[in-house]
Structures are given as C-alpha cells and as structure tokens.
Amino acid sequence: MIGSVAIVGAGLAGATAARDLLAAGVTGPITVIGAEPHHPYDRPPLSKEALHRAISVDDHALLSSEEVAGLRWRTDTRAIGITAVEAAYRIDLDDGAPVSANSVVVATGARARGLIGDHLAGVYTLRTLQDASELRASLVTSRRVVVIGAGFIGAEVGATAAALGASVTIVEASQAPGASALGPDVAQWTLDVHRAHGITVLTGTAVSTLNPDGEGRVRSVTLADGTVLAADTVVIGIGARPETEWAASSGLAIDDGFVTDENCATSMPRVYAVGDCARVFDPLTGWHHRHEHWSAAVEHGRRAAAAILGSTPPRRRAVYFWSDQHGHRIQVCGSVPAGQAPTVVTGALHTPLDTGSEYLAVYGDPDDPVAAIGVDAARGFTRIRKRMDARLATSALAV
Template sequence: MSTPRDAGRVVIVGAGLAGFSAAEQLRALGHEGPITLIDSEPAAYDRPPLSKRLFDDDFTVDSLAFATAEKLQAKRIDAIFGRTVASIDPSGEYVSLDDGSVVEADTVLLTVGGRARTLQIPGNDLPGVHVLRSFADAVAIRDRVAPGTRGVVIGAGLIGAELASSLLHAGAGVTLVDPVAVPLLPAVGEVLATHLHDMHATHGVEVVVGVTAAIEQHGDRLVVAVDEGPRLEADLVVVGVGLVPNTELAADAGIETDNGILVDAAYRTSAPRVFAAGDVARRRDDDGSLHRREEHWEAAQLSGQHAAYGMLGLEVPARGATWFWSDRHGVHLEATGRLSGPGEIVVRDGGAHPAVFLVEDGVLVGAAAVDDNNTVRAARRLIDQRIPVSEAELADPGVALRSLLRAAR
C-alpha cells in the first residue's frame, strides 16, 4: 500500500521528455509546491526530430519545444536553462549549479539522460566528426551539408538509419557503416529488419558491413578506414553507436548505479528523496534483478509521468507492452512488445511491407509493422489483455487484428 507524501519543492535535473512529463504530471496530480526544471540546453524540447527534421526550413529550438515560456509560467513550472548541475545533495535538500548558485529542494528527480557514445579509435575527435544528441549537434551537422556533400554514418541502428535517410533527402551522398549485416534483429525480428535495411540500398545509400578502425584527415577530406573493407572518403562523418547514461551526478552523491541509476518500482533511488527517470534510469526489482534501460520516446514519457506518482507516494500505474517508432525513407515503423526470445515468429505478407508477430503459448507477445498503425495498436491491446490468437489468423492479411479484439469481448 502506497503512502502519500508531500514532495515539497521539486527540482528536476534534466528538461527532456522525461523531466518535462514529470513536471506536468505533478501538476495534474495536484502537487502545489514549487517545481523547477534545470537543463544546460536552451529549452525543454523534443529529441526525435533531431535526426528527422534537421534540414527542414522551420528547424528551430522553438519549433521543437514542449512549451513556451508563457505556458511553463501558466503551469507554475520554473525553468533554469543554459546552466549545468555540478552536484546534488544525496539527502535531496539542494542541487548546486556550475555558477556556484544553489537551488533548494525537498525532492530531486534526475532525468539526465545520456550522451552519445563515441568510438575509441584514432581520429574520433577530428573536425568534421560528429555525434547527434543535442540541438547544437544537429545544427553542426546541418551546417556542413550541401547538395553533393559526402557523408559517412557509422552505426545503422535507429538514429543512424534515420540520419542517413535525412542526409540523402538533403542531397548528400551517404555511406552507412555497421559491423552487423542486419541491424535491429532483436527489435523487429529478422524478416522485417532485413526488409528495412535493404531499403537503404534501394534509395541510393551505400551500405558497408565492417568495423570502423580509424578516421583520418587527408587534406580537406576525411577518410574512414573499415577493417577488411574499403577506405571511405567523406566531408562529414557522424557516429551513431548508442548512448552512455549520465550516471556521474548520482554516483558522486553515493547513489547506486549500474549502467544507469538504479531505481525501484516507484522510481526512487537508493537515496530516499532522490528519484530518477528516463533514459538514465534502470529498474531493480525487490529480488535484486535488473531490467534493461529503455531509450525510446514513450518509455521516457511514461517513466517521467510515473515518477511523479512515486514522488507523491501514490501507486504507480501499471505499464503495458512497450512501443517505439522510427522513420526512414518515407516510411513509418512501429513495434510493440518483444520480437526476440521464446516463441514462434509469424510473418504477414500481402502488402508493400511485411508485418511480423511473436507468439508464445498461444498469446501474442510482440508485433511490428510499417505504415500500419492500426495493426500495431490492436496488437498492443492483444498483448496487454493476453487474448489467445492463432498463427493462421495473424498470418492472414485479410484478418484485421481489431476483429480478434472484438471476438474476445
């Protein structure tokens, strides 16, 4: 049984989606105390457009912001932008900023996310080698691109694939390098992962399988050396090989970390008045088992919202099946649940893109589809409600998944 608590003065370190969502949810739940968002960025803004919209004419921080200054004020959410938190008090009584100032608190929420992982290879810090995590990163990449620019993207996961598509659309020539022949296998299964990855070559992206060994400067151009592979000339190199969680603030305060800031079901850290959510948080069950960190948009939103419940001592809502999306080459991917591990993969053909499902013990546990929101939305409900399904029905493009929901009523 949860015991309501007065969170008092709440300081949220990190104004990304998790932090902003927590602030909004606190107000929605009736919290009347002060709320302060602190971030080194210029605003609280949405990050997925960084890889999708960076070449749009209206690409500005204001166009990505979750709320204007006026809307923040209307919600009584104070914001300190352009400042970095230097340390936090493990008792949750204050945070110290890089300019020496102190913000007093009764409850602290860490939604500090992560930083782009870099390659530990020669030349990783050369001018023209970029990562994509912040608005400033996106602007720096955009400023180096013109029609005919030659770009090499290292890492063909979600961010790399999206950026390769955006660069191509902006008129750049693009080479995509990854050590794995078919990325995203665990996320969407072999059939759909192969289908999606093949789209790169179809649209004119050169795909190279191999490990990047070094980046060299040759005159005004960069050269990417791939082990047992080609040497790729480039005007621009972008490294998209994952995220490193920003655990330093917590660790320096003596808060437990392990590839993330460890939290319980209420998003409470090992310091009772310090909570964590978003990309940096890693759930630990009562038996000590650890979950993987989640780095998708909805996961950040929900964890921020649910941390608000935890900070107020309220029962945290149950989580349903996970969900994420990605865009590349003009198509929209959605996936829910899991598509790896125990079970049988079922493929639904019959359209421009296959849909895939994972069935275990007669119930759906995962699904993914392209440009088919209705199927994924229905699949998510089938997963959450554990409605029995047949592999034949899932494979049949003439059977709408919504009909399986109706039949179960």
C-alpha cells in the same frame, strides 16, 4: 507535505514528471535544471524533420506556455553533484548557485558514444537541436557521407542524406544490424530498402580511424580491413552512455545507469531516476532494464511523479518505438524474442513496399502476442498495441 522538487534534466522524462506534478497542484516550488538553453522539446524529429528544414524549440515544445510559467528554470546549466542535507538535497550546479529540494527527479539522459577522431570538423553525433542544426548545414553541401552505425539514428540520417543527394555509406560492426529489435526479417528488409535507394551498407565491418585533411576537417574513414572511404561528413550513431558521472560520489546506486525500483525510486530516499539514465526494475522479468525509448521516458516520468505525490502509479504499457526511413514508418511494440519466427498478420515484405501496402507481424500467440512489428500498418498495429497494453496492465496487477 510534498515540499519542493528539483528535476535535473529537461528532456521528455523530466518534462513529463513536471507536467504531472503541476497538474496535481504542487506549488513546491518545482525547479527544472537543463544543460541546454532551451525549454524541453521533443527529440525524435532531430534525425528526421530537423535535417530537412530548420525547426525551433516552439515547433516541438513539450510543455505549454502555462506549464512553463508554473515552473522555475535553471537552463544552460549542468548539475555537478547531489548531497543529502538534513531533510533535503542540495544539487550543485556548474554556475556555482546550488538548488535545494525535498525531492529530486534525476533525468539527465545519455550522451552519444564517440570514436577517436570525433573532434574533427565535419564529424557529428546527434542528441540535441544544436547537433541537428550543425549536421543539417553540413549535409546540404556534402557529396560523400559516411554514417557509422546502422541503428535507428544512423539509418534515419543515412536516408535523409541520400534524399538530399549525397553519396551515402553506412558502416555497421554487426552482421545483422537491428535484428534484436526488429527481428531478422524486418532488419534485412531495412537493409534492402537502403540499398534500393542507392545507399551502400557494409555490415560486419569495424572502423579503424577517422582521417583529417590539412585543416582539421575529416577527409576519410579507414576501415579495419584497410578500406578507405572518402567523406565530407561523418555521422557517428553507435549508441549512448547514461549521464551518471556527475553523481558518482553521491551514494546513489549506479550500474550502467541509476538503479531504481519499478516506480523509479533510487537507493536514496525521495530521489527518483527516469528516462535514458535510469535502469528500472521490471517485476515481470525480474531484471533491471535501461530503455532508451520515447514511451519509456513518458512512463518513467509519470511513475516518478506519482511516487512523489503518493498516488497510484500509472498502468504499465508495452515498450514502444518507431522509425521513419525512406518514406516508411516502422513500429515496434514489446521485445522481439530471439530465434522465434513471427506470424504474419498482414502483407509481405518486399523491396520497396508498393504504395498503399503494409506489413504486420506478431511474435508469440497471435491472439496474445509478446511483440508486434508493423511497416506502414498504423491502424492494425495500434489495435494490437492496445491489446498488449491491456494484457501487461493485468499481468502487472497479478505480480
């Protein structure tokens, strides 16, 4: 008997686990605990569509109304501890009313990394719908925007701010932002595209301070070399930290995330960790990895649900992520090997790509690649991704 299930976290990974448990007929009950006041919603639009126009949770809901009705909800509530109590677990919440469950799925995600001075008005990070709403309102009236960090969130926000008419500067500490995920060629192309759209991109540059005006709002950003950048709005996109502190005294193994086996089981029986907060073991590499990608959250949620149900886990799929910048869609499947040149399958990189043109490249054996990168090449990229997924599923069976 499965008994009751508590899902701590109402993002994509937690929602996926909830959906699979409901589909299997679990009547438990299943309680979902979420720090936001909303039911689960998709987050990739936060750095894209949500900065152009107001969106609602219903626009990007992850669960149907029937699925929502089949779950118990504790929204606008944070977990502050988890304790084993005989054959169950007690999850303590900040509203003082704990939840008990026989099995637990930990899906608390991650929080944005900050900088000294990020308390100032006009300084934003981007993790929630509320963050996106506040940032959108600021961008509409901003003339000078500084984005700290040239990762996908920073790049997408920078592209949106430029499209809204702001003067945008992106500041990045590394010399080659995005090269580890995209490979050096596509990473350089993205920088060239930013610059072609009027964005100033400063690489190998650290931030020293965020400077206030006399009323507690950000006025400028001082760089490590003393350069001062005037700013009406500052967006910090320098990565995220897993939300694990709430369970620090629980006995769960934690090391840059909740440490799990390949099926998301933690060091405590019947407790599973999924999504951005989990470091999941990969039997093909022999290492634990924390993947902050949409596809990983879905796979983790499904694996945790299968473990609770005692059913066969879903087949493995290659890591997949994408980014929309300046009207181009960049897609990546697999992990780009360092120092290896790609084999170009279609097209060529030039700035900007001509309307209707595309670029597609693979790493490793062109007939059996370990990674693929596409720019505006959805059809060809999807074919290669399916081939990579099939190979990975076969390899996993052999481990």
